[in-house]
Amino acid sequence: MDLSRQLELARHLANLRREGRQQSGLAERLVPPDAETAYRVAQMVEEELGWDVVGWKIAGMKPGLQRQLRISTPIYGRVFAPLIKSSPARVEHIKQCSPIPEVEYQARLGADLPPRAKPYTVEEVGDAVASLHPGIELAECRFVHDAAFPPMPAIMADGSGSGTIVLGEPITDWRNRDIANQEVVLNCNGAERRRGSAAEAIDHPLVPLAWLANELSRTGIRLEAGQTISTGTLTGMLRPKPGETYIADFGPLGTVSATYN
Numbered sequence: 001m002d003l004s005r006q007l008e009l010a011r012h013l014a015n016l017r018r019e020g021r022q023q024s025g026l027a028e029r030l031v032p033p034d035a036e037t038a039y040r041v042a043q044m045v046e047e048e049l050g051w052d053v054v055g056w057k058i059a060g061m062k063p064g065l066q067r068q069l070r071i072s073t074p075i076y077g078r079v080f081a082p083l084i085k086s087s088p089a090r091v092e093h094i095k096q097c098s099p100i101p102e103v104e105y106q107a108r109l110g111a112d113l114p115p116r117a118k119p120y121t122v123e124e125v126g127d128a129v130a131s132l133h134p135g136i137e138l139a140e141c142r143f144v145h146d147a148a149f150p151p152m153p154a155i156m157a158d159g160s161g162s163g164t165i166v167l168g169e170p171i172t173d174w175r176n177r178d179i180a181n182q183e184v185v186l187n188c189n190g191a192e193r194r195r196g197s198a199a200e201a202i203d204h205p206l207v208p209l210a211w212l213a214n215e216l217s218r219t220g221i222r223l224e225a226g227q228t229i230s231t232g233t234l235t236g237m238l239r240p241k242p243g244e245t246y247i248a249d250f251g252p253l254g255t256v257s258a259t260y261n
Contacts, residue, residue, distance in 0.1 A: 001037050005030060010044030013158050016142040017049060017080075022097045025148030035073075038156035039219065045157070046078055055079035055228035056216075057137060057162045058208040062201065065233070070152050074232075076212055077159030084228055087136075089166040093242040093260040096163070097140040101240055101258060102233035103186050103248040105179070105198060105205040106135035106167055113213045113223040120213040122206045130225075132179070132205060134168035134250040136258045137230045139237075165230050168248075168256035177253065180204045185249045186235045193246075194235035205231040 009030045016023065032038040046053060060066045060074045069075070093099065110130025113120060140163035143150055155161060171177060180199040185192060202208050208231045213223055223229070240246065245259040 001033055006032075006037065006041050006044060009157060010041050010048050013041070013045045013142060014048035017045070020095055020097070022142055022144050024144045024146050026143065026150040026154050030154075031151055032153035032157050034153060035075075035156060038153040041157035042077065042159055045159070049080065052081040053078045053227070054081045054084055055165055055230065056212060056223070057139070057160060057165075057230040058212055058232050059160055061203070061208050061211070061232045065201075065236075068237075074208065074211055075152075075156055075160045076215065077156070077162035079162050079165055079228070079230070083164040085164060085166050087166050087168045087256040088259065089164070089257070090259045090261055091138060091164060093240065096138065096260070097142055098145050099163070099240055099260065100139040100161070100237045101246045102137045102139055102237060103184055103194070103196070103235040104135050104137050104230045104233055106133040106165060107131075107205055107209050107229045107231060108133065109223060109225050109227050109229070111225050113217070115217040115220050115222060120210050120217070122204075122210045125210045125213050126175070126206050128223075129206070129209070131170040132174040133170055134184075134248060134254045134256045135230065136166045136246060136248055136256050137233070138164040138166065138258055165228055166256055166258045167228070168250070168254045171253045179253070182251055182253055184234050184251075187247045187249065188238075188240075188244050193238060196234035196236070198234060201234045202232040208232050
């Protein structure tokens with residue numbers, strides 16, 4: 001895929017984001033051939049938009065979700081300003097592009113994690129975390145989920161489904177809490193829909209964060225203080241309907257809610 005086609009795809013994806021539009025399928029000549037090209041296009045989308053990157057999302061940390069997403073490694077995407085909201089949050093369902101609410105821990109950085117030759121350890125990225133929050137990622141996709149849905153590299157170029165992040169209150173003394181094994185319950189309009197835990201889905205929020213720091217470091221990208229990282233779904237993926245309110249109950253660690261008006 002030559003540079004001119006990469007630029008064409010980046011400009012097209014940037015326009016879809018600006019206009020809040022989706023499309024069915026993607027011309028084969030514009031589908032990135034691999035992850036490296038897809039991420040290069042995603043960076044071009046950032047440049048085309050000129051929007052601030054206020055966070056990142058991670059998906060597919062373990063084989064089960066990787067199989068669902070048709071990937072063999074985790075993936076990531078940028079979260080753009082102003083798409084970080086405090087709980088309780090509301091969004092218009094009609095303006096969301098193939099919305100998916102995902103219950104996730106959100107890590108807000110208090111220090112930069114710049115590119116370097118030596119891989120970051122889980123302990124090092126933990127030291128860079130200013131606060132950890134219960135959260136819900138309101139994922140979106142610029143491509144309609146129909147029979148023409150394009151291969152995964154096209155989705156990665158679009159930010160791997162990045163959308164809005166909803167933050168709960170910071171978890172008090174999170175380093176000394178059993179974050180990994182805390183059961184999380186997702187309710188929709190008062191009815192339980194899913195249960196999960198970090199131990200089952202991502203091991204611990206710091207594990208995907210370390211993966212992201214190293215993946216970005218490899219390509220010369222810095223994680224910055226103040227950015228918020230959505231570390232991966234604990235309860236899988238759901239298709240919301242208008243009028244639904246999702247409340248994620250993290251037990252003693254707090255709750256977070258999002259409503260699709």
